[in-house]
Amino acid sequence: MSLIKLTIKGISYSQTQTGAYALVLSEMEGNRTLPIIIGAFEAQSIAIALEKEIRPPRPLTHDLFKTFANRFSIDIKEVIIHKLVDGVFFSSLVCEKDGIEEVIDTRTSDAIAIAVRFQAPIFTYENILDKAGVYLKLEEELGLNDPSEIQEISLDTESLLGVDNESSYSKLSVSELNEELDQAVADENYELAAKIRDEISQRS
Template identity: 35%
Template sequence: MVQVRVLGIALDAAQQHVILLKPVLAGEGDGRILPIWIGAQEATSILVAVEGAVPPRPLAHDLMIAMLETLEASVTRVDVTRIDDGTYYAEITIDTPRGIRVIDARPSDAIALASRAEATMWVADEVLAEAGILDTVSDPEDGAEEEVEEFRRFLDDVDPEDFQG
């Protein structure tokens, strides 16, 4: 498993949202980032959490976190465990008063929860090897605008089907 963080969310040529996950430690994941296509609502929810924005009304993932807190439970980690025919699978690990529980989830929901709970996010080595793309992009804060533009050109030409087995 490789620990990752949200690098950003972008739109591909078909105007579909793509979340980009990047290894936390340099050199892990063979210099790859993982694109996962997600829905517009999930993209909004993740962006709200990552940017620390406060929506006027709680979003569904805010409600989930509030429910967990009320039950004295917390999200401790999220794992993107596998990819099968272009579909990603994830698990959410929750610490409850009755012990650790692992719940199957869509990666977009798992990442939205992890972003709110400040839980660690992990990707299986096999998933990163199969679906990861070479990281030719640096963080925008690093001032690598040319590399960001190159990656945007890549997104304009790529489709989710390109990552199916």
């Protein structure tokens, strides 16, 4: 069975499951999407890996995994979402060391958080895309009236981290804002860092 390559379409807060997020994957060559409910920690980890301007001063769990793998020359070749049972996705990490491939079972949310860090491709099978809509109604999970609206979902790091859109840093200079941003990242206060980053972006 041929593999279908997926890309991350976005992350949205689930309106039906408290504290959960909907990670939306879409096929590279097509319009179908694969929605997966994930926890807040995994959602934040994926968002931080995709975010270019905010870097935690100390490694998160998935960052530690990457450092460990790099240190011992283990490469993540790809992630395969290979099974869907009662709404639960099963995935595998395809790893390689010294020319030998190993397949490791993993939660899908962890697999994608790792794939983003290794820039590894994400794949699934045709039957998974066909079955996904049976067990998970995307328009219900994301509070959408029209399923076509999923095409407009984008990764909103600020709302994911619980950041208020209103900024209290409007009176500071760009130089002062950059200092505040560095301090917030050093303190691992990513909510505050996202807010300051937005203020800087608005002025550029």
